[in-house]
Amino acid sequence: MNKRTITLRVNGAEHTGETEPRRLLSDFIRDDLGLTGTHVGCEHGVCGACTVLVNGDPVRSCLMFAVQADGAEIDTVEGLAPDADTLHPLQEKFHERHGLQCGFCTPGILLTARALLRENPDPSDTEIREWLSGNLCRCTGYVNIVTAIREAAKEVSRR
Amino acid sequence: MAYIGSSVKRREDVPLLRGAGKYVGDIRRPGMVHAAILRSTRAHARVAAIDATAALALPGVVGVITAADLPGLKTIPMRTGIMEGLKRSQQTPIATDRVRYVGDPVAVVVAQDRYIAEDALELVEVVYEDLPAVTGARAAMAADAPRLHEEVPGNVPADFEVDVGDVDRAFAECDLIVEETFETQRHAAVPLETRGLVAEYDEVRDVLTMWGPTKMTHTNWRILSELSGLPQSSIHFIEPAVGGGFGARGEFYPEDFLVPFAAMHFRRPVCWIEDRSENLKATNQSREQSYRVRLGLRKDGTILAMDAAILFNMGGYTRTHGGLPVMASSAMLRGPMRIKNYHCHAYCVLTNKTPVGTYRSPGRYEANFVRERLLDMAARRLGLDPAELRRRNLIRPEEMPYDHGKHPFHYMVYDSGDLPGQLEAALGHMGYDELRQRCTAAKAEGRAMGVGIGCFVETSGIGPWEYARVEVGNNGGVVLYSGVNSVGQGIATALSQIVADEMCVSIDDVRVVHGDTAKVPFGNGSNASRCTVMGGSAAVGACRKVKDKLLALASAELEIDAGDLVLEDGRISVRGAPERSLDFAALARLALPGPALAKGLTPGIAEEDFFATDKRPFPYGVHMVAVEVDRETGMIEILDYLVMEDIGRKVNPMIVEGQMAGGLAQGIGGALLEEFVYDEDGQPQATSFMDYLMPTAMDVPPGRFISTEDFPSPNNPLGVKGAGEGGITAAGAALANAVSDALGVEVTRLPLKPGYLLELMDAAEQS
Numbered sequence: 001m002n003k004r005t006i007t008l009r010v011n012g013a014e015h016t017g018e019t020e021p022r023r024l025l026s027d028f029i030r031d032d033l034g035l036t037g038t039h040v041g042c043e044h045g046v047c048g049a050c051t052v053l054v055n056g057d058p059v060r061s062c063l064m065f066a067v068q069a070d071g072a073e074i075d076t077v078e079g080l081a082p083d084a085d086t087l088h089p090l091q092e093k094f095h096e097r098h099g100l101q102c103g104f105c106t107p108g109i110l111l112t113a114r115a116l117l118r119e120n121p122d123p124s125d126t127e128i129r130e131w132l133s134g135n136l137c138r139c140t141g142y143v144n145i146v147t148a149i150r151e152a153a154k155e156v157s158r159r
Numbered sequence: 160m161a162y163i164g165s166s167v168k169r170r171e172d173v174p175l176l177r178g179a180g181k182y183v184g185d186i187r188r189p190g191m192v193h194a195a196i197l198r199s200t201r202a203h204a205r206v207a208a209i210d211a212t213a214a215l216a217l218p219g220v221v222g223v224i225t226a227a228d229l230p231g232l233k234t235i236p237m238r239t240g241i242m243e244g245l246k247r248s249q250q251t252p253i254a255t256d257r258v259r260y261v262g263d264p265v266a267v268v269v270a271q272d273r274y275i276a277e278d279a280l281e282l283v284e285v286v287y288e289d290l291p292a293v294t295g296a297r298a299a300m301a302a303d304a305p306r307l308h309e310e311v312p313g314n315v316p317a318d319f320e321v322d323v324g325d326v327d328r329a330f331a332e333c334d335l336i337v338e339e340t341f342e343t344q345r346h347a348a349v350p351l352e353t354r355g356l357v358a359e360y361d362e363v364r365d366v367l368t369m370w371g372p373t374k375m376t377h378t379n380w381r382i383l384s385e386l387s388g389l390p391q392s393s394i395h396f397i398e399p400a401v402g403g404g405f406g407a408r409g410e411f412y413p414e415d416f417l418v419p420f421a422a423m424h425f426r427r428p429v430c431w432i433e434d435r436s437e438n439l440k441a442t443n444q445s446r447e448q449s450y451r452v453r454l455g456l457r458k459d460g461t462i463l464a465m466d467a468a469i470l471f472n473m474g475g476y477t478r479t480h481g482g483l484p485v486m487a488s489s490a491m492l493r494g495p496m497r498i499k500n501y502h503c504h505a506y507c508v509l510t511n512k513t514p515v516g517t518y519r520s521p522g523r524y525e526a527n528f529v530r531e532r533l534l535d536m537a538a539r540r541l542g543l544d545p546a547e548l549r550r551r552n553l554i555r556p557e558e559m560p561y562d563h564g565k566h567p568f569h570y571m572v573y574d575s576g577d578l579p580g581q582l583e584a585a586l587g588h589m590g591y592d593e594l595r596q597r598c599t600a601a602k603a604e605g606r607a608m609g610v611g612i613g614c615f616v617e618t619s620g621i622g623p624w625e626y627a628r629v630e631v632g633n634n635g636g637v638v639l640y641s642g643v644n645s646v647g648q649g650i651a652t653a654l655s656q657i658v659a660d661e662m663c664v665s666i667d668d669v670r671v672v673h674g675d676t677a678k679v680p681f682g683n684g685s686n687a688s689r690c691t692v693m694g695g696s697a698a699v700g701a702c703r704k705v706k707d708k709l710l711a712l713a714s715a716e717l718e719i720d721a722g723d724l725v726l727e728d729g730r731i732s733v734r735g736a737p738e739r740s741l742d743f744a745a746l747a748r749l750a751l752p753g754p755a756l757a758k759g760l761t762p763g764i765a766e767e768d769f770f771a772t773d774k775r776p777f778p779y780g781v782h783m784v785a786v787e788v789d790r791e792t793g794m795i796e797i798l799d800y801l802v803m804e805d806i807g808r809k810v811n812p813m814i815v816e817g818q819m820a821g822g823l824a825q826g827i828g829g830a831l832l833e834e835f836v837y838d839e840d841g842q843p844q845a846t847s848f849m850d851y852l853m854p855t856a857m858d859v860p861p862g863r864f865i866s867t868e869d870f871p872s873p874n875n876p877l878g879v880k881g882a883g884e885g886g887i888t889a890a891g892a893a894l895a896n897a898v899s900d901a902l903g904v905e906v907t908r909l910p911l912k913p914g915y916l917l918e919l920m921d922a923a924e925q926s
């Protein structure tokens with residue numbers, strides 16, 4: 001199949017790669033860029049595990065072709081923490097509040113939550129739950145995820 | 160001591176939060192190719208021919224495997240729940256001449272990448288000759304039903320009975336007999352990560368390495384050896400990060416044979432990652448049972464007898480769990496109630512659906528629903544409050560240890576607890592009396608508000624043994640090699656807490672190694688809430704032996720009797736003379752072969768222990784829920800939900816409550832949303848998350864979770880009872896009772912979908 005060359009900025013760094021037009025963005029991120037923190041739980045747009053930010057908006061990378069992201073700015077979980085020794089407040093609070101068990105849904109939920117906090121720095125629990133309704137977690141029952149996000153919001157506003 | 164009992168933050172978290180967790184789908188090997196499985200599209204058919212010519216011609220295809228490439232195939236054995244008769248319907252890793260469910264593996268395609276492998280799947284031509292299919296257990300038992308396995312006439316490969324007391328005599332003495340049929344729907348564990356395996360054969364070292372096994376790593380290691388003929392020493396299993404288990408993930412499935420076979424056959428590392436639609440057809444499903452039950456009581460509410468017949472719809476084949484779910488149902492149907500006369504006849508029934516296995520609280524979720532519903536029906540007919548009826552029948556603390564009487568497959572002696580006391584506590588937390596008044600007031604206004612109780616006893620911590628080795632490494636750190644597995648529950652953290660306390664070291668100086676067959680020789684894995692109970696107890700035993708060894712080393716070095724030495728803060732010192740001491744690193748140096756042999760000591764500081772027991776602990780608790788049902792739409796709103804459970808002793812309260820919350824969400828999913836629907840021909844209707852609905856953050860209420868440690872288990876040195884399943888086990892029961900109460904109807908099946916509730920309301924109006 002014909003390959004196309006695409007260029008993306010991922011977590012602030014530019015990447016150029018060749019890809020078939022039918023290749024999913026999730027596969028491109030995981031296999032071509034080697035960023036396997038983005039997970040695939042369904043490949044049909046329901047579970048939210050593959051969520052990344054495309055130009056700041058949460059997007060299911062299993063529903064988008066890599067070529068459609070040509071020229072876009074992409075954030076994945078690997079770029080969330082400011083540096084190797086520090087965690088993002090969302091990551092800190094998920095750790096403190098036991099917001100993860102197996103961790104498979106976690107990258108997608110962290111990025112979804114990050115987009116929420118940009119849009120709404122002080123969300124209520126109901127707003128958090130509504131915002132998260134496109135991300136499945138099979139382990140936690142969501143309780144601690146909601147708490148972690150609420151507390152991270154406070155932390156982000158404070159800083 | 161310091162760590163056990165405290166909510167230590169999980170050591171698993173930080174890499175996972177950074178996206179650094181290596182799950183099986185993240186493993187990359189040089190030259191790795193990708194497998195895709197061609198699965199039967201028919202529920203029941205003869206495979207007349209398979210033609211892979213076109214697939215093989217597709218560029219990028221490495222090869223295709225069918226049954227013809229696998230002569231002399233053995234079937235996958237049961238590891239538990241074994242009954243002789245069930246052996247006749249075990250599954251071969253690939254269908255030989257007949258398929259028995261949609262999803263049955265027919266061929267394996269291996270290609271350069273997953274996209275090509277999937278293209279090639281469509282090019283493999285299979286000629287099926289359809290056979291009549293049967294999907295319901297009762298229908299499958301009919302005389303004229305299609306037979307799935309020639310060797311199993313009547314489609315019942317096994318059945319058994321439980322008989323305690325004198326049921327006939329007891330029923331004759333009853334004032335009230337409640338008789339009813341119940342059904343629990345087929346649903347499943349569905350972890351968020353699908354299954355997957357990477358297999359690589361190194362010809363020089365003669366080692367087949369597999370990434371991806373979990374839950375039962377050591378059992379599967381043995382099974383693969385038996386099926387493939389490779390010795391266990393030539394097979395190395397590595398458990399990567401795991402995206403949830405809940406019973407389904409990590410059993411030995413057909414792919415656990417096919418993927419390593421492909422790797423050896425094509426001499427290439429092979430990766431197979433199940434996609435979600437395969438997962439919803441091929442991975443063990445669970446929970447589909449039908450009951451016909453009679454409960455006999457005296458006027459005062461005392462239960463005298465129970466008689467049940469259970470049909471266990473096991474799908475097309477026997478899988479690794481054998482009859483385990485229905486064994487558990489028949490054992491735990493009496494649950495927390497004193498029922499001295501009990502009879503149960505359980506039937507394992509083959510149908511043309513996906514084979515089944517366990518799902519968190521297997522068999523108990525179903526049985527709790529049935530018993531707790533029956534109790535509420537009886538209470539209504541006797542004019543008793545449901546709480547009062549339970550009060551009169553709960554096993555009392557002075558009856559502990561309580562023996563439910565002989566069961567052919569299940570240990571039945573409850574270890575300890577105060578069940579009525581806990582019910583009272585839960586009623587208090589929930590504000591039960593006031594809640595009842597609110598329900599009455601709401602009903603007076605025409606609103607359907609109700610409250611439901613589900614009392615339960617769980618069965619956990621299954622033996623018969625677990626392995627641990629504890630070492631003091633060269634840097635003085637303590638390493639636990641454990642035979643249990645991680646499925647995302649945080650077991651490494653909990654075990655480090657136990658080891659740190661036992662060894663008197665900082666938790667940061669403890670490492671836990673598990674799920675690696677090259678490093679851990681034995682194990683019984685992660686199931687039945689057994690990791691802390693069995694793995695923790697084995698770790699304690701090994702630590703105690705290591706402490707003796709450390710004392711012997713120090714005693715030889717310091718020339719002081721071991722009785723005058725004390726172990727504190729990671730060092731051994733002379734009692735009363737703390738300046739004379741040796742830390743673990745120094746002791747490890749003394750244990751090197753040179754110095755140790757010179758002193759006549761066995762080198763190294765590494766001790767093994769097995770914790771073995773046939774007994775089990777029985778955690779117990781209460782679910783209580785208040786709901787309001789919209790009479791127009793049949794939609795349920797959960798107003799308040801309480802789960803209480805006594806687990807003997809909490810190693811990490813934060814993890815325990817996380818297990819309860821996660822379990823409850825799954826329980827709510829099973830009670831309200833999740834269902835594998837099949838049409839009459841056995842075609843599955845829920846093969847994506849669009850049709851198989853799992854609870855989102857909008858479906859699950861915050862919930863209240865109270866775990867207590869009032870009655871430590873006498874059956875293990877830690878006193879723990881296992882905490883993985885209490886959150887889910889009575890969710891179907893409590894919700895069904897609350898909805899029945901709200902609407903004034905009698906729910907007899909799950910899930911509580913709006914359509915069903917509307918049906919019940921209509922029927923109630925008409926009568």
Ligand code: FES
Nearest residue numbers: 041042043048062
């Ligand atoms: S993997 Fe993309 S939404 Fe599930």
Ligand code: FES
Nearest residue numbers: 101105137138139
């Ligand atoms: S933590 Fe396992 S799916 Fe969310």
